[in-house]
Amino acid sequence: MRLRTTAILTTAAAAATSIVLLAGCGGSASEASPSTATSTSAARQAAAGTRPDCYPYCEGEDLSGADLREVNLAAALLINANLTNANLTGADLREADLTNANLTNATLTGADLREAKFSSANLSYAELIRADLTRADLTDAELTLAFLDSANLTDASLTRADFTRADLTGADLTRAFLIRADLTRADLTGANLTGANLDGANLTDAYWSNTTCPNGTVTSTGC
Numbered sequence: 001m002r003l004r005t006t007a008i009l010t011t012a013a014a015a016a017t018s019i020v021l022l023a024g025c026g027g028s029a030s031e032a033s034p035s036t037a038t039s040t041s042a043a044r045q046a047a048a049g050t051r052p053d054c055y056p057y058c059e060g061e062d063l064s065g066a067d068l069r070e071v072n073l074a075a076a077l078l079i080n081a082n083l084t085n086a087n088l089t090g091a092d093l094r095e096a097d098l099t100n101a102n103l104t105n106a107t108l109t110g111a112d113l114r115e116a117k118f119s120s121a122n123l124s125y126a127e128l129i130r131a132d133l134t135r136a137d138l139t140d141a142e143l144t145l146a147f148l149d150s151a152n153l154t155d156a157s158l159t160r161a162d163f164t165r166a167d168l169t170g171a172d173l174t175r176a177f178l179i180r181a182d183l184t185r186a187d188l189t190g191a192n193l194t195g196a197n198l199d200g201a202n203l204t205d206a207y208w209s210n211t212t213c214p215n216g217t218v219t220s221t222g223c
Helices: 002-024 029-047
Strands: none
Touching: none
């Protein structure tokens, strides 16, 4: 009896040791999943901001300095909202209404701004690098010293918009409406203006280099 008991205990100990060794090597996929899932979830949460409680009706709200990274704000009403210094990196603002909103020094890198309304909005010093502004309305918008490197402004309405000293390097302005827009000293290096309407636009001292003009020609001296 003593020998049998000893054998059983020895077998149990060996099994326990195997389990410990297996766990130490990572265990099965199912055993590692909860930890991995928790880690991934935490990483995503850390990389994203928080959607404001006012959504979708945020007219006149003070959201200055807000962390809105990767937040879904599609179709939000942000008329007259204060978004100064807000971080909207990668945010979804499709069809949002930001008429007369203040986005001075805001970060909108990689943001989805398709068909959004920025009429009379202040985007001075804003970072719109690689932002998608396809068919967006920026009529009378203020974009002085804004960064629009590689931004997509295809079919955008930019009538009377102020791009003074703005960086439009590599921006896609295909078929954009730039009627009476102010592009004084704007950097149009590598920008694509194919089919764009520049009637009455102010291009004083604009910087041209490998820029595609409305007629499709490439220039470094001006369209």
